[in-house]
Amino acid sequence: MRRRSNIPSGVVGAPLDLRTQDEAKRQGCPSVVDGRLRTYAPGDNAGRFVDILGHRVSRPLAVSLAACVHCGLCAESCHYFLARPDDPTMTPVWKADQIRKIFKRHVDWTGRVAPWWVKAGSPRDDEDLNRLKNIVFGACSACRRCTYNCPMGVDTALLVRFARGLLTELGIVPEGVFNVSRDEWETGNQMAVTETDYLETLEWMRDELRSELGTDAVDIPVDKPDCEILYTINPREIKFDPRSIAHAARIFHAAGVSWTLPKRGWDQTNFGLFSGDDKLGGFVARNVYEAADRLRARRIVISECGHGYRSTRWEGYNWAGCDQKLPTESVVVTLKRLLEEGRIAVDRGRNPEPVTFHDSCNIARSGDLVEQPREVLRRVCADFREMHPNRRENFCCTGGGGLLSMAEYRPLRLEAGRIKADQLRATGASVVCTMCHNCIDGLADVIKHYRLPMRVVQVLELVSKALVLPGQP
Amino acid sequence: MSSLLKILENEVQIAALAFMGLVYSVRLAWVFRFKIGRDRTLPAGSGRSGTGYSLMSIAMPWAMESTRKRPGRYVEFVVFHLGVAAAIAASFIIPYGPGLFETAWVRASFQALIAAAGFVGLVRLARRLTDPVLRAISSPDDYFSLALLIFWLAAGVLAAPNRPQAGEGPLAAFFGLTAFFLVYVPFSKISHYLYYPFTRIYLGRALGHRGAWPPAAAKAAGARPAGEDAA
Ligand code: SF4
Ligand code: SF4
Numbered sequence: 001m002r003r004r005s006n007i008p009s010g011v012v013g014a015p016l017d018l019r020t021q022d023e024a025k026r027q028g029c030p031s032v033v034d035g036r037l038r039t040y041a042p043g044d045n046a047g048r049f050v051d052i053l054g055h056r057v058s059r060p061l062a063v064s065l066a067a068c069v070h071c072g073l074c075a076e077s078c079h080y081f082l083a084r085p086d087d088p089t090m091t092p093v094w095k096a097d098q099i100r101k102i103f104k105r106h107v108d109w110t111g112r113v114a115p116w117w118v119k120a121g122s123p124r125d126d127e128d129l130n131r132l133k134n135i136v137f138g139a140c141s142a143c144r145r146c147t148y149n150c151p152m153g154v155d156t157a158l159l160v161r162f163a164r165g166l167l168t169e170l171g172i173v174p175e176g177v178f179n180v181s182r183d184e185w186e187t188g189n190q191m192a193v194t195e196t197d198y199l200e201t202l203e204w205m206r207d208e209l210r211s212e213l214g215t216d217a218v219d220i221p222v223d224k225p226d227c228e229i230l231y232t233i234n235p236r237e238i239k240f241d242p243r244s245i246a247h248a249a250r251i252f253h254a255a256g257v258s259w260t261l262p263k264r265g266w267d268q269t270n271f272g273l274f275s276g277d278d279k280l281g282g283f284v285a286r287n288v289y290e291a292a293d294r295l296r297a298r299r300i301v302i303s304e305c306g307h308g309y310r311s312t313r314w315e316g317y318n319w320a321g322c323d324q325k326l327p328t329e330s331v332v333v334t335l336k337r338l339l340e341e342g343r344i345a346v347d348r349g350r351n352p353e354p355v356t357f358h359d360s361c362n363i364a365r366s367g368d369l370v371e372q373p374r375e376v377l378r379r380v381c382a383d384f385r386e387m388h389p390n391r392r393e394n395f396c397c398t399g400g401g402g403l404l405s406m407a408e409y410r411p412l413r414l415e416a417g418r419i420k421a422d423q424l425r426a427t428g429a430s431v432v433c434t435m436c437h438n439c440i441d442g443l444a445d446v447i448k449h450y451r452l453p454m455r456v457v458q459v460l461e462l463v464s465k466a467l468v469l470p471g472q473p
Numbered sequence: 474m475s476s477l478l479k480i481l482e483n484e485v486q487i488a489a490l491a492f493m494g495l496v497y498s499v500r501l502a503w504v505f506r507f508k509i510g511r512d513r514t515l516p517a518g519s520g521r522s523g524t525g526y527s528l529m530s531i532a533m534p535w536a537m538e539s540t541r542k543r544p545g546r547y548v549e550f551v552v553f554h555l556g557v558a559a560a561i562a563a564s565f566i567i568p569y570g571p572g573l574f575e576t577a578w579v580r581a582s583f584q585a586l587i588a589a590a591g592f593v594g595l596v597r598l599a600r601r602l603t604d605p606v607l608r609a610i611s612s613p614d615d616y617f618s619l620a621l622l623i624f625w626l627a628a629g630v631l632a633a634p635n636r637p638q639a640g641e642g643p644l645a646a647f648f649g650l651t652a653f654f655l656v657y658v659p660f661s662k663i664s665h666y667l668y669y670p671f672t673r674i675y676l677g678r679a680l681g682h683r684g685a686w687p688p689a690a691a692k693a694a695g696a697r698p699a700g701e702d703a704a
Contacts, residue, residue: 059507060675066504067668070610073539073546088609097610109500110614110660118662119612149539151550152665153527153672314683317513324514368517368684392685393538 011138012089014408016040016130017175024182031185036279037178040171046123050106052166057107061162064155065103068093074156077149079395079419080139080412090139092146092156098135099163129172136163137174138409141400142274143361148392157366160401165276173275176405180271181280188287189267191235201238202261205246209253213469218253220245223295224260229334230297231261232268232288232312234305234437241437247464248303248331254469255343257334259301265291268302269437270311273362274402278319285316292326300328304458306360306400306436310367330363332373332435332459339379339463346380346466354383355462356429358443359394360436373435373459380466387427395419397434399442414449417442421450435459474637481648482568489655496659497667504671516682523681526688527673536688549593556590557622559583560629564651567635567644574635584633591626594619618661625650 021039024032031037057065075081075091084090097119104111104120111120123129144157167173168181183192199222206220221227229252237244245261252259265287272281292300302309309330317324338344357377363369370391377384389395398417403409424432424446432443432454443456512520534540534547563583566573574580598619601607628650631643658664680686 057507059504059509059671060679062507063504063668063671063675067665067672069662069665070607070612070615072604072607072610073543075606076542077539086605088606091606091610093610109503117612118614147676149537151531151537151540152669153530153676155672155676314514318510322513327515365685366683389538392688 011409011412012131012134014134014138014174016126016133016172017408020175020178020182021171024178029182029186031182036185036283037182038169038171039178042126045126045129045170045172048170049123049129049166050102052169053102054107056162056166057103060155061158062103062107064153064159065100066108067152068096068100068150068154069152071151074146074150074154077145079141079143079145079398080416083416083418089135092140092150095135095140096154096156096159098132099159126172129167129170132163133167133172133174134409136160136167137177137401137406138403139412141361141396141398141403141413143396143400144365145361145393145395148365161273161276163276164274165278168275168277174406174408176407177271177275177402180402180405181275181277184267184271184280184284188264188284189235190269190271191239193235193238195263198238198266199263201242202245205242205249209246209249213250213253213472218249220249221260223263224258225295227258227260227295227297229257229259229299229301230292230295231259231301231303231331232266232291232308233261233303234269234308235267236269236437236441237303241440244303244458244460247460250464251335251338251344251460251467254467255338257338257343260295260297262288262291262295265289265294268308268312269305270308270316271402272319273307273311273315274405281311281315282319282321285312286320286322288312288316289320289322289326298326300326301331301334302329303331304435304437304460306362306367306438307402308437309360309369309435310362314367330369330372330435332369332376335459335463336372336376339376344463345468346463347468348380348382348466350466351381351431351462352383353431354385354427354429355381355431355433355457356385356387356424356427357390358387358397358424358432358434358439359391360434360439361394361396361400363435364392364394369435373433376459376463377433380462381433383429385427385429387423387429387432389423395423397436397439397442398446399438404438404441404445414445417446417449420446421452424452424454425450430454431457433457433459433462475641478637478641478645478648481645481652485652486564486568486648486655489652493655493659497664500659500664500667504668509675512679512682514682516684518681518684518686520678520682523679523683523686524674524677526681526686527677528670530673549596552586553590553593553597556587556593556626559586560590560626563587563629563633564648567632567647571635574633580633584630587626587629587633591623591630594623594626598623612662614661618663621650621654621657622663625654 078092080090088094101121104118105115105122110118140160142157142160147155147157180190184190202220209218270281270284302312313328398413403413440456447454530536540547601611628647632647
């Protein structure tokens with residue numbers, strides 16, 4: 001498994017790092033012991049991969065695998081290829097072909113009879129699977145930009161997630177993916193935040209807010225039943241950015257919204273989306289839906305997070321196998337409604353700097369929100385300007401697909417970030433706003449690497465800054 | 474016309490068509506063998522509108538950045554596919570409605586379209602052979618299918634006058650290649666048109682349900698903006 005590939009794209013040769021897996025086995029982590037989280041075991045993994053592929057492939061996947069005509073039109077939609085225009089292995093079609101060839105060899109027709117004719121092939125050994133791991137985890141942020149640009153309607157990002165899921169089943173995953181999946185299985189949130197940390201951080205934010213606003217009426221309630229809103233957050237907010245919770249609390253207080261965070265089931269992020277593990281996806285999403293049910297909330301509101309929104313609003317119900325009953329929306333939609341209903345007053349003069357907006361791939365291309373954040377930003381910013389391309393044609397922040405947790409692919413990710421850097425620079429804005437915690441880190445990396453004179457903020461922060469509170473200056 | 478050419482234009486074509494139909498039926502049964510799940514989420518848009526938009530995107534080069542930025546490729550696509558359609562039509566007109574090709578301008582239009590498609594085919598083949606990106610993703614089937622189409626289109630141009638008395642070569646080549654095509658196509662990438670409705674419908678339905686397609690849906694007068702669930 002330490003053999004290096006001679007394919008030029010660098011990341012393709014990254015070895016399989018088993019240190020965390022070995023450690024988890026030694027410690028007897030419950031999710032590893034009971035088989036929810038798979039670890040790598042030498043053996044006929046190539047055969048097992050083919051077997052699982054044959055059983056798991058759905059009709060939309062099968063037609064996406066069969067339909068590609070190798071026209072290459074998707075190439076220039078990918079930020080990896082745009083950053084490395086001389087490297088065919090960076091094209092979406094080449095990446096998808098590494099999965100497609102296995103499908104053709106084992107499931108499709110011609111590939112079974114005359115594999116060389118259609119470039120069909122089998123993974124020979126674990127090294128081949130490791131190579132595939134590096135392609136689908138390391139050279140694709142699953143941004144779905146190529147999907148939107150394929151004339152045939154081939155969903156390459158879906159194929160990439162599918163392949164990731166098969167490899168996850170064999171424990172052939174980047175160390176970061178294993179780590180985060182383990183944390184999510186074992187603690188219910190992807191940063192292993194303990195209940196004490198969670199509750200203490202919320203209390204800390206509540207106390208700060210009370211002293212800032214000079215009233216004890218403002219609260220960050222936990223497990224309050226029968227509220228209008230069940231607010232779910234990204235663990236990053238507890239660990240690194242608790243102010244974002246305070247911003248939400250400040251706005252909800254001003255609007256007189258009845259809301260609560262749940263004690264359990266508060267993590268709206270979902271690593272199952274990135275690892276391709278639908279079981280993990282269903283487990284995490286179900287925690288949120290059960291919390292809403294338990295507390296009889298009337299609406300689930302998801303804080304600003306791209307993949308969290310996509311997972312909780314769209315994919316999670318399907319992974320968890322439960323029909324959606326409650327409205328499930330992004331906090332940006334909530335903010336828009338509060339502004340439209342006149343429940344909060346804002347002064348856009350409080351955000352005078354030029355602000356641009358970065359659309360999160362998971363929200364714009366795999367979700368449904370593009371106009372709503374803009375409507376909010378136009379109300380709270382004095383100088384809002386678009387970056388180009390935008391909306392569903394925007395480029396990834398580079399951190400999509402869980403790539404921020406995979407350190408071994410960072411150099412390639414930042415190289416591909418040149419496209420994003422050019423886009424940001426061209427706006428002339430000093431602030432880039434995004435409604436995604438992942439994008440915050442992805443953009444911050446790009447800004448630092450390419451030395452851009454910008455900072456990243458979220459919609460909640462700008463709304464909170466523009467908020468006009470009665471009796472406050 | 475020799476009896477051999479007559480058989481080639483009729484019985485052989487019918488047999489090849491029947492074979493193609495049979496293989497396609499099996500192929501469709503194969504596609505339907507794969508399962509498809511039900512979407513359990515509340516819609517933010519319309520799966521039906523999304524599907525319509527997705528299927529119509531073929532006629533909207535402005536809808537995709539990839540065709541918007543390369544209008545030439547889109548023109549190639551249109552010419553190539555219209556030429557292929559004309560050549561397919563010619564394979565029926567010659568044996569079953571030869572009168573149509575007796576009108577000079579009709580015949581000339583068909584020939585021009587088929588020839589233009591053949592030229593596009595040559596451009597595409599040259600690109601596939603010389604562009605390192607396309608070379609890296611191409612299989613023997615990609616080259617062979619394209620080369621075969623070019624020969625077939627060339628034969629179609631020569632066969633259109635339908636004058637066996639002046640030599641049966643062009644007609645025999647055209648119908649021989651047509652029969653070969655009908656048998657080969659279901660096993661090659663040329664059968665992509667069979668999958669096109671599936672990929673487009675599934676993608677369109679999913680993105681339509683989420684309100685992402687059609688892109689202007691959120692702005693449609695009176696429509697609830699996508700993403701804003703009713704309470
Ligand atoms: S644009 Fe679509 S059909 Fe063309 S190479 Fe890319 S995935 Fe294949
Ligand atoms: S999903 Fe995004 S990163 Fe992946 S191949 Fe397509 S365009 Fe490139």
